[in-house]
Amino acid sequence: MSDNKDKGGFYDTGWRPSGEVHRDEEGRPHDHPGLQEDTGMGVRVSRALAMHELLVEKGVIDENEVDDAIEAWSKRVPSNGATLVAKAWSDPEFRTRLLEHPKETVIESGFVPEHNADIIVLENTSEVQHMVVCTLCSCYPTALLGPPPDWYKSFSYRSRAVTEPRAVMSEFGLELEDETEVRVVDSNSELRFLVIPRRPAGTEGWSVDQLAELVNRNSMIGVTAATEPGTE
Amino acid sequence: MAPRSPSDPVVTVLPTFSAGDRVFVKDETPPYHHRTPWYIKGRHGVVVEFIGTWVNSETRAHGSDGLPELPMYRVKFDQADLWTGYKESPTDKLWIDLYEHWLIPA
Numbered sequence: 150m151s152d153n154k155d156k157g158g159f160y161d162t163g164w165r166p167s168g169e170v171h172r173d174e175e176g177r178p179h180d181h182p183g184l185q186e187d188t189g190m191g192v193r194v195s196r197a198l199a200m201h202e203l204l205v206e207k208g209v210i211d212e213n214e215v216d217d218a219i220e221a222w223s224k225r226v227p228s229n230g231a232t233l234v235a236k237a238w239s240d241p242e243f244r245t246r247l248l249e250h251p252k253e254t255v256i257e258s259g260f261v262p263e264h265n266a267d268i269i270v271l272e273n274t275s276e277v278q279h280m281v282v283c284t285l286c287s288c289y290p291t292a293l294l295g296p297p298p299d300w301y302k303s304f305s306y307r308s309r310a311v312t313e314p315r316a317v318m319s320e321f322g323l324e325l326e327d328e329t330e331v332r333v334v335d336s337n338s339e340l341r342f343l344v345i346p347r348r349p350a351g352t353e354g355w356s357v358d359q360l361a362e363l364v365n366r367n368s369m370i371g372v373t374a375a376t377e378p379g380t381e
Numbered sequence: 382m383a384p385r386s387p388s389d390p391v392v393t394v395l396p397t398f399s400a401g402d403r404v405f406v407k408d409e410t411p412p413y414h415h416r417t418p419w420y421i422k423g424r425h426g427v428v429v430e431f432i433g434t435w436v437n438s439e440t441r442a443h444g445s446d447g448l449p450e451l452p453m454y455r456v457k458f459d460q461a462d463l464w465t466g467y468k469e470s471p472t473d474k475l476w477i478d479l480y481e482h483w484l485i486p487a
Binding site: 284285311312313314315316327328329330331332333334335336337338339340 | 416417418420432435436438453457460463464467468469470471472473474475476477478
């Protein structure tokens with residue numbers, strides 16, 4: 150079930166309705182390998198382009214709306230959450246603000262929260278380890294972590310996270326004492342949860358950027374601990 | 382109709398329950414959309430806190446605007462009370478958000 154290779158974030162095929170192809174630093178267009186055909190444009194892309202043209206023509210959307218939405222989605226990456234966690238580790242005042250006024254602090258930090266949901270921040274301690282699941286569907290703090298990984302959306306996770314959370318954590322490599330409370334949080338309302346994992350030892354004096362590297366995506370869901378220094 | 386932040390001081394409803402109150406979750410199966418999962422119905426829990434008023438997802442799912450907003454609570458349960466023969470630690474808990482109308486004082 151564990152998925153260490155998935156770094157999260159929006160999968161950008163590089164296609165834009167405006168016709169411009171998003172290129173990487175080497176000038177290569179990002180494109181889905183499955184769409185490399187002789188015509189240079191896959192079936193899905195041509196169909197999407199045609200639908201886009203029609204929707205604009207009929208005034209359902211304006212011509213920049215899809216481009217703008219894709220750009221906004223591409224900013225939803227796990228490093229957003231990691232930055233918040235690293236700042237909370239480094240600065241006690243920021244930590245307090247983040248816990249007590251999460252939405253405002255997220256906005257102040259330059260991130261765009263989900264428009265129809267609110268965010269709650271849960272802090273792990275030596276006494277409590279949080280683990281977030283949406284048993285009803287797959288609600289997830291996408292604005293701060295990017296789109297959820299497939300395992301998070303699976304029936305398997307959604308049922309086992311509530312009935313045997315420690316077994317699930319163990320599969321992700323996390324073992325906890327019986328005295329630590331494993332607190333499963335079912336996000337069944339309009340609230341989305343971000344977990345602050347415990348700060349690893351041996352990171353005294355580290356900068357926010359250095360600390361953020363240790364905050365792996367899975368640790369902000371609560372199924373793993375933050376990465377130990379020297380193993381990133 | 383953005384949901385209010387829990388830190389928003391404007392609350393026009395006086396919550397019935399307080400942190401620490403023991404509550405029972407109604408064991409009902411209404412035919413309409415509801416977000417109280419089956420595994421929590423008929424269970425006893427303890428209120429963690431009042432989390433403000435929220436749009437009524439039960440009516441909004443069926444075409445209404447979901448108003449008026451309804452009071453909601455974060456409630457905690459012992460995992461050992463939720464699952465027969467729970468194999469993990471007796472310290473373990475589950476937290477979930479529930480509308481006031483699903484809760485009865487226990």
